[in-house]
Amino acid sequence: MKKSTQNRRPKGQKRKGQPAAATVPAPRVSRRAFGQWLGFGAAVVVVGGGAAAYGVTSFMASLAEQDLSEIGNGTPAIVQIHDPQCPTCTTLQREARVALEDLDSDTYQYRVASLISTDGLAFAQQYGVGRVTVMLFDGAGNVVDVLTGPRTADQLRLRFQTFLDADA
Numbered sequence: 001m002k003k004s005t006q007n008r009r010p011k012g013q014k015r016k017g018q019p020a021a022a023t024v025p026a027p028r029v030s031r032r033a034f035g036q037w038l039g040f041g042a043a044v045v046v047v048g049g050g051a052a053a054y055g056v057t058s059f060m061a062s063l064a065e066q067d068l069s070e071i072g073n074g075t076p077a078i079v080q081i082h083d084p085q086c087p088t089c090t091t092l093q094r095e096a097r098v099a100l101e102d103l104d105s106d107t108y109q110y111r112v113a114s115l116i117s118t119d120g121l122a123f124a125q126q127y128g129v130g131r132v133t134v135m136l137f138d139g140a141g142n143v144v145d146v147l148t149g150p151r152t153a154d155q156l157r158l159r160f161q162t163f164l165d166a167d168a
Contacts, residue, residue: 065110065111065112066111066112066113066114066117066119066120067111068111068113068119068120068123070109070111071109071111071137071141072137072139072140072141073109073139073141074139074140075107075108075109075139076107076108076109076136076137076138076139076144076163076164076167077108077109077110077111077136077137077141078096078100078108078109078110078111078134078135078136078137078160078163079110079111079112079113079123079134079135079136079137080092080093080096080110080111080112080113080133080134080135081113081115081120081123081124081129081130081131081132081133081134081135082112082113082114082115082120082131083114083115083116083131084114084116085116086131086132088131088132088150089131089132091150092132092134092150092151093112095150095151095152095153095156096110096134096151096153096156098153098157099153099154099156099157099160100157100160102157103157103160103161103164107164108160108164115131127143127146129146129148130148132148132149132150133146133147133148134146134147134151134156135147136159136160136163138167139167144163144166144167145159145163147159
């Protein structure tokens with residue numbers, strides 16, 4: 001005996017009186033859209049690669065700046081005693097970098113004695129100085145001047161230039 005089709009619900013209909021669920025066709029990706037996504041992906045790779053290269057270069061420069069063993073090698077040195085968690089230290093470092101932009105980088109070496117590193121902390125203790133300090137060393141490694149406290153780039157530039165002219 002065959003069941004009547006009268007009692008059956010249409011396919012997709014859940015209860016009496018409800019319409020069947022509408023089917024949504026799968027989105028079709030055009031070649032243009034695929035090309036745009038491909039271009040976006042390439043841009044992300046280029047920007048990401050550039051950021052990584054900048055990060056590596058910046059890290060290597062930071063390591064070179066923290067090499068305090070170069071003081072006294074015949075080239076005058078400008079050394080900042082720096083605590084990375086100190087906002088005043090960070091401001092002083094920014095001002096010092098601006099001041100150094102106008103000077104001939106072949107006539108001096110810029111170093112950072114970071115107080116969070118063992119070498120930097122030992123260096124600061126050796127000279128009895130704290131953070132927010134810039135020290136000037138002649139080519140033989142003798143202390144010429146100690147600048148403490150916040151300074152503007154103009155103040156630092158003038159002092160650095162006078163120091164380098166006197167050491168020349």
